[in-house]
Amino acid sequence: MIRDETSAVAYCQSLTADLPSLSSVSSAIRLSGGLVNYVFRISPVPAFAGQETLILKHYAPFLARHNEVAFSQARYHVEKEALKLVHGVLNGNSRVKVPRVFHEDDQRHVLIMEDAGSDVVSLLDAFKISCKKFDWDSDAVSRLADQISFLTKTLSGIVASELSPIFENAALWKILNEFVYPSLGPKAIESQVSELEKLVATCTPYLPPKPDDPSRCFVMGDLWPSSILIDPHSGNIWVIDWECARFADVTSDMSHLCANLWVMEHNPDVFQAGPLRTLQAKSFSVIFPSPAVFLSCLSLVTAHCTHS
Numbered sequence: 001m002i003r004d005e006t007s008a009v010a011y012c013q014s015l016t017a018d019l020p021s022l023s024s025v026s027s028a029i030r031l032s033g034g035l036v037n038y039v040f041r042i043s044p045v046p047a048f049a050g051q052e053t054l055i056l057k058h059y060a061p062f063l064a065r066h067n068e069v070a071f072s073q074a075r076y077h078v079e080k081e082a083l084k085l086v087h088g089v090l091n092g093n094s095r096v097k098v099p100r101v102f103h104e105d106d107q108r109h110v111l112i113m114e115d116a117g118s119d120v121v122s123l124l125d126a127f128k129i130s131c132k133k134f135d136w137d138s139d140a141v142s143r144l145a146d147q148i149s150f151l152t153k154t155l156s157g158i159v160a161s162e163l164s165p166i167f168e169n170a171a172l173w174k175i176l177n178e179f180v181y182p183s184l185g186p187k188a189i190e191s192q193v194s195e196l197e198k199l200v201a202t203c204t205p206y207l208p209p210k211p212d213d214p215s216r217c218f219v220m221g222d223l224w225p226s227s228i229l230i231d232p233h234s235g236n237i238w239v240i241d242w243e244c245a246r247f248a249d250v251t252s253d254m255s256h257l258c259a260n261l262w263v264m265e266h267n268p269d270v271f272q273a274g275p276l277r278t279l280q281a282k283s284f285s286v287i288f289p290s291p292a293v294f295l296s297c298l299s300l301v302t303a304h305c306t307h308s
Contacts, residue, residue: 002058002110005030008040011110012056019103021048022112028056035065036075036243041115049102051114059109059243074169075243076109081166082245083113085218089154096151097238116229116238123237124225127264127271133232136275140235145282147237148228148257151220156250158218167246169221221245223253224260258283 002008005028012025021044028040038058048054059076063069086098103112123144126134134140220227221244229238249255258280265276 001060002038002040002056002108003060003064005040008038008042008056008058011108012042012044012112015103019048019112021046022054022103031055036063036071038064041118042112051102053115053117054102055099055111055113055115057111057113059111073109076111077106077166078169078245079241079243080104080111082220082242083111085158086155086242089158093150094234095147095236096154097236098242099238099240116240117231119233120229120231120238122226123228123230124264126230127225127276129270129272134230136272138278141275141278142282143235144230144237145279148254148283151239152223152253155219155253156217164247167218169244169246217247217250217252219246219248219250219252221248221252223257225257225264228257254283 002011008028008030009025012022012028014023016023022042024046025042025044028042031039031041038060040056042054042056043052044054057079059073059079061070061073063071080101083098083101087100090096090098097116099113099116101111101113103110105111121131121133125131127136220239220242222241223239227239227241229240231237261276261280261283264271265273265280
């Protein structure tokens with residue numbers, strides 16, 4: 001079990017036969033935000049495949065932050081296959097990236113993958129008033145909306161295949177719906193529902209038609225502000241944490257993201273409401289869910305941003 005920095009280093013040093021260049025890792029830093037998995041940044045010396053740092057992710061048979069809650073390790077296989085599938089489809093696109101998988105251990109449920117770097121900022125943090133790394137003018141917001149649109153459109157082109165059973169995610173969605181989402185704590189939004197319904201009604205006439213079989217659209221499954229990392233130097237984005245990937249309604253990812261952005265916008269003491277409003281509008285114009293899907297997402301994610 002890899003639960004701390006010492007065991008992460010020991011694991012790397014045990015890879016002498018398979019990946020001898022990683023056996024020289026002498027330090028590991030556990031990264032914050034690991035509700036579900038144990039995640040570490042490791043530093044191989046010399047650099048591995050041109051990478052000075054890598055990410056080691058261990059999928060334990062329980063929630064990392066709640067060890068008493070058993071959690072199927074099938075999520076390891078979901079993320080492994082999703083990363084390889086999406087990386088291949090993106091085909092080296094520089095605007096939107098997903099981590100490359102360098103090492104997979106099906107027995108111990110460990111992935112070692114590309115690191116987006118220590119300078120990247122999550123979308124959640126990038127829109128905080130306290131963050132000074134970004135100037136969210138109209139051009140910057142438009143670029144971000146285009147990148148997110150590119151991702152969702154690319155994913156929607158992936159059709160079901162022999163990998164489909166891997167992405168059913170039954171055990172993962174059971175634990176998310178029964179434990180993770182409720183544990184975030186409800187936040188009253190009744191006073192804002194009328195405003196939301198007006199927004200949905202305004203956008204609905206412009207919705208693109210849904211495909212005949214929406215279950216065949218590949219979605220990231222957990223597209224919220226902490227899964228999108230922005231490089232402050234290039235403006236490119238990384239999308240991480242793919243263990244919720246599945247075939248679902250074509251609007252699922254944008255529903256989830258826009259619901260989070262809506263919650264952030266309604267916390268103007270913490271987040272930059274103006275740019276967030278612009279990002280939502282540009283995202284809505286690309287693909288927008290039915291009112292029922294959006295409201296359902298909002299009920300699940302309303303605590304994500306304000307309690308992170």
